[in-house]
Amino acid sequence: MTTVAVLGGGIGGLAASYYLCKSPQVTKVIVLESSSRFGGWLWSTRRSDGAVFEHGPRGIRPAGAVGHNTLNMVDDLGLGGDILPVPYSHVASKNRYVYMNRRLHRMPSGLSGLLRTVPPFSRPLLLSVAMEMLVKKGVEEDESVHSFVSRRLGKELADIAVDSLCRGVFAGDCRKLSVRSCFPVLYDAEQRRGSLTLGMLLGSGPSPAVSPGPLAQRSVTESWAQWSLSRGVESLPESIAEFLQRSGRVELHREAAVQQISPSASGWTISLEDGVVSADHIISALPAKALVSILPPSCQPLIQLLQDIATVTVAVVNLEYEGSILPVSGFGHLLPSSEDQALLGVVYDSVPFPQHDRTNGRTTRLTVMMGGAWFHEVFGSPDTVTEERLLARATEAVHCHLGVPTAPSWSRVSLQRDCIPQYYPGHFRRVESMRSFIRENNLSLSLIGSSYDGVSVNDVIFNGRTAVEQLLGTGV
Template sequence: MTNKKSPVAILGAGISGLTTAHVLAQQNVPVTVYEKRDEVGGAIHSTQKDDWLVEEGPNTLMVRTQKVWDFLAELELDERIREANEAAQKRFIIKNGTAVVLPNSLGSFLSTPLFSAGAKLRLLKEPFIKASAKEDESIADFIERRLGKQPLDYGVNPFVSGIFAGDPKQLSIKHTFSKLWEMEQKHGSLVKGMFKKDRSNTSPRKALISFDGGNQVLPKALATELSGAIQTSTTVTSVTSKDGGWQVKAKTGTENITNQHDCVVSTIPAYATTGIFENTIFDEFAKLPYAPLSVLALGYKKEQVSHPLDGFGMLVPEVEAYNLLGCLFSSTLFERRAPEGHHLITCFIGGARNPSLASKPKQKLRSIVTSELDELLGIAGDPLFCHHKFWDKAIPQYEVGYDRFISQMEKIERQQQGLYFDGNYRNGVSVPDCISTGMKTAEKVSSFLRDHNKKT
């Protein structure tokens, strides 16, 4: 028997699905959110062990738009928001085995040992380099062409690993650092683009934040607002077009469920769609690569650590040939992440740079990481605390040619009325990106339902 359920089915209770559901609920549109796990949040997961607070997924949110600030205010999270400490403005890059401060001004750039005098002079050529006629280009090709090899190796490569766990030789500049791509397209030069940048004071407040109690506070707040609309521990087995709408089959425990909806929003990972939607047009989604990643959170007494850890964290360029991609100085960034008198360091291993390393056992990774931290940060002795999380498919890789995935999603949405795609493989991998995309998806769904209701 097929049950007529809410107008909208949302697959997945990560931040994308919850945002879409929240916006629709605010418009009095009933939704049903299907989530296979027993809790909400997707990749956002905070773990508290005694006085250690670990983020297994995203560690911070860089909020840049008023819409996201308003969204957080709607959830009454204002008093739980914690802005990163002032030290977060300082970031370290490893050069010749030493942690060097990344320059953030002209004066510090001129004096930094990260780049040679020749590399600094090379930047003067940038305004005179012609824009590429290519429709897409790798990050590596774009940066080396416009800025040179050293800025790629020590300025961009480590950030690509830190943000996307990706390979700059494979990732698309157009879909990862779109503002740089647009500067070249519009102004012919990054330098010219910077000078023509809007410098008015009308921009919304920008801040790097987390929450008191960890980032999982955010999806839990959304779940509280949605309460009865979320079905956890429920695995969707198939979604098919039927009777002018969408039939969703799912299993919860030993019970099989069949529900009918007017509209479906899929926010599950791209690779998971091929097993649920019974149509070969979804096969392209399985080809979208994801980078594996291990997160290792280590706790030390402050006296064990020679480095002051007075910054956001440390990134390791590929040319330095270490196993670490980088680490965050978590207890420096935010209060109450470690017991009094202790440091919490969150380390990242694997990614597209070294995918096989990500799946190594916890003890093997601990041995590798502690050895490198000893060398790079002057840490003596074993950690007092260790927490490990392995993500087999952590972050979707927006590689050169990603346009074809966008085209395929848009084509399916045109052909399959009432079906929409959302998630971190659509318009950005960060939490604020997913919130913004979720809002837009909700508006598309609302528009569809208005038209649908006029016809019925």
């Protein structure tokens, strides 16, 4: 393996390049990014007064093999001293809210929360958990998240908690999302143990082997629920890009949009606006739809499969208010689709990460997320909606939900187009078919990124590592 071209300079493409650099088998890595910056959806605004605002992911979970893998990378990049951990004992971890029937409800937590009837639920959640163990295993190879949870835990829990959760994580409709692809742990628990409860207690299956380094071990010892970095999560892709630059084996190209890729005798010919690049292998970290537009006609079956992967657009509105304006303390609140289709949720950024507040004078930072699977229905085309309209809708939500009468002192509206892929039932089969086509046609091509095997930062990084290990036939 001599030259590998990585298409896309988001966190997936950068992670794959990082792992490629760890191998002596790779002589040269060429990273081609169409925009003017690396990092993709990991995007932070840093103001001169010390305030940090996130326009994409804001907190990363440390748990499990994929969480440990990311922390091992953070350690290796020398970012351990910049970590901002949020333990499970923190109020942001313990208090999460749902806004329903025009009021905030704290979600049940702990044993006491399971034993009591806590609004907006009509009965103790422990009853649903106890009954779940008696439910027969499903026979379908996949189903919607809403169908799965309704069947096992009851419609009320699906309509409120799971509906809200899917809007917060995927900006998606739980009635359309695949349980097998979006929540594989739940699917595996039912398949292997016949029960979610038993699956959680006994384990639902093998997990990837990742040896936790010092930082990952610290996250376990200190019981972290999530973490960020002192200069925002964009510090991670920035540090990877610096590492790649220093390696001497990586060419980093910004504003290098790929026009076409064509198989050649030695691998691929990659056509850019201003020239041609040759590579022995391509790792595509592009969104599925972007890959569709550059594949050759000979890949028509793959193109059709890629076209089936839908995405949603999310409006992310960062707000800053003078003083302490929150009526409650916690991570934030979500809304079920029955309450307000436009509003996905509000994150109380100053609670988990007060270190990102400005250094002079008390303020409260919030992020309002809107649209997702309901964007076109509520706001129309992303091409025609104005920032003023989105800002007005966001500030109205803060006023109504949190009782904040004042206007924000600072705001920023970011329209994140096609930012989260939607895994519909059968998604795993589509991805299997894509990779089968690649194998059967001996294409030197790897597919990574959030379009295929998980949308979280941890998933995307780990899948970049997995693709490199498969390509090189070794552990990295």
